[in-house]
């Protein structure tokens with residue numbers, strides 16, 4: 423494809439002579455002859471340091487800050503080079519699936535995009551989701567490593583999906599992804615906001631800044647005239663609605679305070695819950711086969727996204743009755759020899775841990791036992807908060823390791839324990855902690871293993887010393903429940 427044709431399609435003024443473009447890369451090691459290289463100033467590296475190497479490798483154009491030095495290739499200069507790069511790259515990867523929606527929020531993004539995908543599929547659409555679990559289609563899940571992949575990977579994934587015949591995609595817009603313009607360019611017809619609570623305050627200076635990063639979804643990413651689906655029962659919902667309105671988006675609210683899908687009541691049942699809702703003034707009963715208020719919130723937001731994209735009302739609500747558990751989100755992994763169910767959940771923020779504990783509480787007649795930890799090289803302030811939530815919500819809390827990365831695991835556990843009342847147990851080795859929880863569980867008890875969900879490894883060390891030791895909470899829970907039974 424010709425560079426000037428890409429500029430024309432993107433509405434960008436050409437910056438020099440025309441050239442043949444063969445691809446886009448943000449890492450100089452992926453540059454081949456004909457590549458457009460995005461040189462960005464990052465947290466660890468300055469991409470501008472690799473411009474010369476990229477040109478040597480054949481880059482025909484470089485998108486970089488106006489101050490960057492570009493010799494031997496066309497310089498597309500912009501104070502926000504990541505955004506310009508996304509705009510220029512989007513037409514190169516066209517066509518992409520025509521119905522593209524995005525979900526942001528602290529918790530519930532992965533669950534919601536996956537539930538949207540399931541509803542679409544049950545309604546007969548060729549659908550996919552992109553997020554923490556990877557790229558999921560009806561056939562498979564392929565990991566990308568990040569929740570919101572880098573822009574070149576994201577666009578390549580979208581165009582690959584379109585070639586496979588996928589027409590509908592729901593993707594997860596993380597705050598990192600939004601603030602780094604990792605997923606813009608293609609037409610996003612609707613965005614959803616699930617909630618906001620403490621996380622990532624290592625990356626964002628304040629909660630307001632964190633919220634502002636998320637709100638780029640409504641402020642800029644969703645197309646003019648697109649829709650905003652907002653979970654209405656969160657402390658930040660009204661602010662999110664205000665952003666959507668200011669932008670002129672069609673606002674669709676969901677929840678007990680929702681104007682479009684109103685949640686009238688929610689009654690836990692053995693393996694799920696009964697939802698009484700009102701949509702367009704009409705009452706409906708939904709037997710949702712997922713437990714926990716948080717899962718009903720995500721399922722209703724997912725239904726909202728499908729509806730604003732023109733989904734049929736009956737097919738959408740009918741599909742909700744057949745949703746299946748999202749990997750690692752209140753996933754029942756095993757039953758202990760004493761009959762206690764063991765659930766694995768991805769709760770790694772105070773709010774999520776509270777939601778996961780609340781989801782299980784109605785199903786506990788004895789003790790609720792929680793195994794959890796907090797990740798290293800991540801927001802430290804959330805650690806005592808997670809400790810407090812577990813201490814208050816669980817009958818027995820066991821603090822263990824969850825991806826210590828470059829930090830001292832014992833120091834992380836101490837920060838978690840600082841928020842906890844006496845009686846909490848500390849078992850650094852995660853396998854041993856799970857063994858203890860399973861051994862402690864009696865009839866009527868429930869075990870919650872929180873923090874890693876679908877993850878397949880324990881991340882130890884950082885930089886050149888980083889290692890990922892294979893670890894899967896579900897497998898270990900099964901092993902422990904099995905070995906105790908023998």
Ligand SMILES: CC(=O)N[C@H]1[C@@H](OP(=O)(O)OP(=O)(O)OC[C@H]2O[C@@H](n3ccc(=O)[nH]c3=O)[C@H](O)[C@@H]2O)O[C@H](CO)[C@@H](O)[C@@H]1O[C@H](C)C(=O)N[C@@H](C)C(=O)N[C@H](CCC(=O)O)C(=O)O
Nearest residue numbers: 448449450462464465466467469472568569570572596598
């Ligand atoms: C803080 C953060 O988000 N970092 C991500 C970001 O880094 P960055 O833009 O700061 O880039 P950098 O590593 O400093 O490098 C700067 C530039 O130089 C380039 N470079 C670098 C070295 C080199 O030899 N050649 C080269 O060209 C890089 O490709 C990059 O464009 O872009 C990189 C390239 O895509 C990512 O690898 C990196 O993810 C790091 C590893 C990471 O851990 N990210 C996590 C925190 C993250 O993004 N998480 C969110 C989910 C959070 C949530 O909601 O829970 C996610 O969306 O996954």
Ligand SMILES: Nc1ncnc2c1ncn2[C@@H]1O[C@H](COP(=O)(O)OP(=O)(O)OP(=O)(O)O)[C@@H](O)[C@H]1O
Nearest residue numbers: 528529530531532533554716767768769774777778
């Ligand atoms: N709507 C919700 N409200 C509160 N907590 C939730 C909600 N949805 C999910 N959670 C909690 O957050 C955990 C992670 O859920 P999910 O993976 O869907 O969120 P996410 O936003 O994709 O997270 P991440 O930022 O890590 O990608 C769940 O396992 C659950 O404990």
Ligand SMILES: N[C@H](CCC[C@H](N)C(=O)O)C(=O)O
Nearest residue numbers: 770796797800824825873874
């Ligand atoms: N997207 C989140 C995942 C955290 C998962 C948890 N297991 C941890 O390592 O803290 C992050 O990168 O902060």
Ligand SMILES: [Mg+2]
Nearest residue numbers: 531532554569
């Ligand atoms: Mg996620």
